Amino acid sequence: MTNQQPRFESWGRYPALQADVLPLHWASDFPPQSLPSTPMLPVGAGRSYGDVCLLDQGTLLATRALDRFCHFDPAAGILRCEAGATLAEILEFAIPRGFFLSVTPGTKYITVGGAIANDVHGKNHHLVGTFGRHLLRFELLRSDGVRLLCSPAQNPEWFRATIGGMGLTGLISWAEIRLRPIVSRQIRYQGTKFVGLEEFVALSRAAAHSEYTVAWLDCVARGRNFARGIFMQGQHSDEPRPLRPSKPARLTFPIDLPEFALNPFSVGLFNALYYNKQLAKQKTGFVDYEPFFYPLDSVLQWNRIYGKSGLLQFQCVIPWEHGTQSGIVRILEAITASGLASFLAVLKVFGDKPSPGLLSFPMPGITLALDFPIRQQVSFALFDRLARITLEHGGKIYPAKDARMTAPQFQAFYPQWREFARYVDPRFSSAFWQRVTQLA
Numbered sequence: 001m002t003n004q005q006p007r008f009e010s011w012g013r014y015p016a017l018q019a020d021v022l023p024l025h026w027a028s029d030f031p032p033q034s035l036p037s038t039p040m041l042p043v044g045a046g047r048s049y050g051d052v053c054l055l056d057q058g059t060l061l062a063t064r065a066l067d068r069f070c071h072f073d074p075a076a077g078i079l080r081c082e083a084g085a086t087l088a089e090i091l092e093f094a095i096p097r098g099f100f101l102s103v104t105p106g107t108k109y110i111t112v113g114g115a116i117a118n119d120v121h122g123k124n125h126h127l128v129g130t131f132g133r134h135l136l137r138f139e140l141l142r143s144d145g146v147r148l149l150c151s152p153a154q155n156p157e158w159f160r161a162t163i164g165g166m167g168l169t170g171l172i173s174w175a176e177i178r179l180r181p182i183v184s185r186q187i188r189y190q191g192t193k194f195v196g197l198e199e200f201v202a203l204s205r206a207a208a209h210s211e212y213t214v215a216w217l218d219c220v221a222r223g224r225n226f227a228r229g230i231f232m233q234g235q236h237s238d239e240p241r242p243l244r245p246s247k248p249a250r251l252t253f254p255i256d257l258p259e260f261a262l263n264p265f266s267v268g269l270f271n272a273l274y275y276n277k278q279l280a281k282q283k284t285g286f287v288d289y290e291p292f293f294y295p296l297d298s299v300l301q302w303n304r305i306y307g308k309s310g311l312l313q314f315q316c317v318i319p320w321e322h323g324t325q326s327g328i329v330r331i332l333e334a335i336t337a338s339g340l341a342s343f344l345a346v347l348k349v350f351g352d353k354p355s356p357g358l359l360s361f362p363m364p365g366i367t368l369a370l371d372f373p374i375r376q377q378v379s380f381a382l383f384d385r386l387a388r389i390t391l392e393h394g395g396k397i398y399p400a401k402d403a404r405m406t407a408p409q410f411q412a413f414y415p416q417w418r419e420f421a422r423y424v425d426p427r428f429s430s431a432f433w434q435r436v437t438q439l440a
C-alpha cells in the first residue's frame with residue numbers, strides 16, 4: 001500500500017529526510033491494513049517551515065485528497081469538511097456565499113488539519129484568538145481503530161490535546177469550523193510608518209479595536225532607524241460589493257537562487273525600498289483581501305528564493321511581564337551582530353484570548369517572526385542564541401516554524417509537554433517530537 005514517492009519537503013526544505021508517503025483518499029484508508037513497524041505521521045500541505053511535518057524512516061499519511069466538503073449551514077456560517085481541504089478551497093467556496101475564515105495565517109495554502117494541529121493564528125489574534133477557538137468539533141482516528149468525536153463537551157481532553165498537538169494524537173479526518181460573514185472582498189486599510197518598538201507598541205494599543213493588525217519590520221536598519229517598520233491595520237469593508245472568487249496565482253518562482261543572492265546588502269536594499277514605498281507617515285485606502293492577508297501567495301514556490309539549502313523561520317513570543325521590549329531589542333541586536341539578514345520580519349501583539357490547545361503557541365505579549373537562509377554554522381548558532389534570549393525573557397518558540405530547538409529548550413518553553421505526551425498515539429511520531437523529547 002505504501003507508495004515510494006519524491007521526498008516530502010517542509011516549506012523551509014530543512015531538514016531533508018526520507019520517509020514513505022502513503023496517500024489517504026478516504027478516512028477508511030486509515031489505519032492502514034498492514035501497519036508499518038516504523039512510526040507514522042499525518043501531513044497536510046507541508047507549509048510548516050521545519051520538522052513538525054517530517055519523519056525520518058517512517059510513513060507520512062498524506063491527507064490532501066481528503067478534501068471534500070460535507071455540510072454547510074449558511075444561517076450559522078458553519079462548515080464541515082474533510083481535514084485535507086485547504087483554506088484556499090474554503091475561501092473559494094465561502095466568499096461567493098458571503099463568508100470568510102474566522103482566523104487565517106499568512107498563507108491560504110494550508111489544510112484544515114494543519115491549521116488545527118498547529119492551532120494557527122492570524123492578524124486578528126488580539127480580538128479572536130487562535131484557529132482552535134472557532135473549531136466546533138472534529139473526528140480523531142487512532143491507530144488502534146478507535147474513532148473519537150471531539151468537541152469542548154465531548155472528549156474534551158482529546159479536543160484540547162489535538163488542537164496544537166502537531167499531528168501526534170491521531171489523524172483528524174474531518175472538522176467543523178465557524179466562518180464569519182462579509183459583504184465585500186475589500187479591506188479598509190491603514191499603513192503607518194514607525195521607528196522603534198515603543199512607537200510600535202503605542203500604535204498596537206491605539207489599534208486594539210481594529211480587526212487586523214500586524215507590522216513589517218526592517219531588521220537591517222541601524223542607528224536612528226533601528227526597529228523601523230510599517231504598522232498595518234485593516235477591517236472588512238461594510239460597503240457591499242460583488243463577492244467574486246479569486247483568480248488562481250499564475251506566477252511560480254522558477255529557480256533555486258544561488259546562496260549569494262540573499263546577502264545583507266540585497267536585503268538592506270529591499271528593506272529600504274519597501275519602507276520608502278510609502279512616502280507619507282500614514283496611508284489609507286481599500287485593498288483586496290488577497291494582498292492584505294496573503295502577499296506571499298501571489299508567487300508560488302517563493303521559498304526557492306532561498307536556494308537549495310533552504311530557509312528557517314524563527315518565531316518567538318515574549319510575554320508582557322518579562323520585559324517584552326528589551327527582549328525583542330536583544331533579539332534584534334543578536335541578529336544584527338550575526339551578519340545574517342532577514343527581509344521578512346513580522347511583529348504582532350498577541351491578545352489575551354486563551355488558546356484552547358494544551359500546547360498552543362500564542363500567549364499575551366509580542367511575537368516576532370523572521371525568515372533566514374540556512375547557512376549551517378552561522379544560522380544555527382544564531383538560532384540557539386535567539387532561543388536562549390527567548391527563554392531568559394519567559395517566552396517560547398513556535399514549533400510550526402522550528403527545526404532547531406533543543407530538547408531542554410522545548411521542555412522549558414512547554415512544561416506541559418509531559419501531560420500532552422499521554423495523548424500521543426503509540427504508532428505516531430515526528431522528527432520534531434523525536435528531537436525535542438530525546439533526553440526525557
Ligand SMILES: Cc1cc2nc3c(=O)[nH]c(=O)nc-3n(C[C@H](O)[C@H](O)[C@H](O)COP(=O)(O)OP(=O)(O)OC[C@H]3O[C@@H](n4cnc5c(N)ncnc54)[C@H](O)[C@@H]3O)c2cc1C
Nearest residue numbers: 044045046047048105106111113114117120121166167172
Ligand atoms: C508563507 C507562510 C506564512 C505563514 N503564516 C503563518 C501565520 O501567520 N500564523 C501561523 O500560525 N502559522 C503561519 N504559517 C505556518 C502554517 O500556517 C502552519 O505550519 C500550518 O500548520 C501548515 O499547515 P499544513 O496543512 O501545511 O500542514 P503540515 O505543515 O503538512 O503539517 C503541520 C502539522 O499538522 C499535522 N497535520 C496535518 N494534517 C493533519 C491531520 N489531518 N490530522 C492530524 N494532524 C495533521 C502534521 O502532522 C504537522 O504536525 C505560515 C506558513 C507559511 C509558509
